[in-house]
Amino acid sequence: MADLLAGLEPDPLPATPPENAPLADRLRPRVLDEVVGQDHITGAEGPIGRMVAAGRLSSIILWGPPGTGKTTIARLLADAVDLRFVAISAVFSGVTDLKKAFTEAREHARIGKRTLLFVDEIHRFNRAQQDGFLPYVEDGTVTLVGATTENPSFELNAALLSRAQVLILERLGRAALEQLLDRAEAEMGRPIPLDPAARDALIASADGDGRFLLNQAETLFSVDLKEPLDSAGLSGFLQRRVAVYDKDREGHYNLISALHKSIRGSDPDAALYYLARMLTAGEEPLYLLRRLTRAAVEDIGLADPQALVQCIAAKDTYDFLGSPEGELAIAQACLYLATAPKSNAAYTAQKSAWRAAKETGSLMPPAHIRNAPTKLMRDIGYGKGYAYDHDAEEGFSGANYWPDEMTAQTFYTPTARGFEARLAERLSHWASLRQERRS
Structure with missing residues (x-):
């Protein structure tokens, strides 16, 4: 049997990658500590x-952006x-x-040899294919390690998620990217041909993607430069817009933080200044549009x-016009945000609701608002007593929509600013009606 299966073994990871292997492969960690x-x-x-x-591995889903080590972690596991x-x-891959x-x-x-099955981009399998994993995961035929860049809650079956632990990988921070670049320099036996500001710019341009950083570094190592490049030279060499960092070495993350906080603090001029700093330095406009959104x-x-x-319209406008004309739409969105009334009520409500959802598990909705498409469901009480709000006075029935085992919660408390002031009045009115109609 062992001889028969010998040909089925996957290729082992070589102890030392060949000299002509890409730099990212040569620097791939050999143990988890790396x-x-x-x-x-x-x-x-x-x-x-x-x-x-513990020496025991459960099935897991590794969720994170590209270049953060999902494949490497799976192999090392x-x-x-x-x-x-x-x-x-x-x-x-397909069903076969x-x-x-x-x-x-x-x-x-x-x-006696169990298998770790690593499935890259697992979210691309359809629902039926995902269901096909279940019996093999349940009986221990395979330990599944899936990798995805998409939110597993939306892209993976609930049955599969219930059998696997979701682990979130983070974008690589500056310290981690610095460490990778240090390893690249040690591997090549010389410093990367960049001045300090350009080195910072290269790290910032990676946007948390370690593989991208190492690929860019390999390009720089592959040519014979007479002297280290500055930020402008780096941008021209790589044909990629790279943020310039001034003598104070304020970096990408400091500037984006300043932009966001200036918007939050309702200072349109400061927000526009930091936006200009990043755009004129060569920051990617779509990155800034994502942060504005x-x-x-x-x-x-x-x-x-x-x-x-406004933000989505600015993104569409930039896609349509490109630079530099489309950057006016980005500036307009920035000014709109900075001058708008502020509220984080929806943000805090989302956090609270997510926390409650995790704590309460799979409580069923009350019977009167459950879906009742079949006679059997209707016979056991699904949908019974449902009050159709459009038929109620003021279009509001005041019915209870929370699981029977759960008391009603308040996640969203609108402020008295902007449109939320009207929402606050509306919610207060409904609260009064609800109390009247339940008494």
Whole structure:
């Protein structure tokens, strides 16, 4: 049996990558301790650290942006707990590939070698394909490690999520990216040919993606430069717009923080200044539009619902016009946000509601508002007594919509600013009607 299965073993990770391998491969961590930027899950007190210490690995979903180490962590996990490592990609694999992987895993299990099945881009499998994993995960044929850049709550089946622990990988921070660049310089035996400001600019341009940083570094190492590049030279060399950092070395993250806080503090001139600093330095306009949109929902919310509309319109305008004309739309959105009434009520309500959802698990809605598409459901009380609000006085029935085991909660408390002042009045009126109609 061992001879029969020998040909099914995946290629092992070579002890030393070949000299002509890409720099990112040559610097790939060989043990979990070498993974940077993810100590919250790989450290001794993190969930992966605890699993490895116990020698038992449960199925997990690694959720995080590109270039943060999902594939590397999966491979090192298999090594750490002595599992056979098999990798497939949902982009290139189908049902036939899955069946083959499960069959081989079952055969290896019979001779005492269990399998870690790594599925990259697992969210790209459809619902039926995801369901196909369940029996093999449940009976231990495979330990599933899925990787996704998308929110698992929306992209993965609830049944699959209930059998796997979701671990969130973070974008690599400045310290982690610095560490990667230091390793690259040690591997190459010389410093990267950049002056200090350009080195900072290269790190900032990676936007948390370690693989991108190492690929850019490899390009720089591959040419013979007479002298280190400055920020402008780096931008021209890589044909990528890279933020310039002045003599005070205020970086990408300081400037974006200043922009966001100036908007939150309702100072349109300061906000426009920091926006200009980043755009004229070469920051990606779409990155700034994403941050402005975040400010619209986090710091303005329903105090002025048009703030979000302005940001999306600015993004569409920039897509249509490009630079430099489209940058006027970005500036307009920035000024709109800074001058809008502020509220984080929706933001705090979302956090509270998410926390309550995790704490209460899978409580059923009250019977009267459950879906009742079949006679059986109607016979057992689904939908019974539902009050159709449009038929009630003032279009408001005052019915209870919370699970029977849960008291009504208040997550959203609008402010007295902007449009939320009207919402506050409306909610207060409904609260009074609700009390009257339940008494």
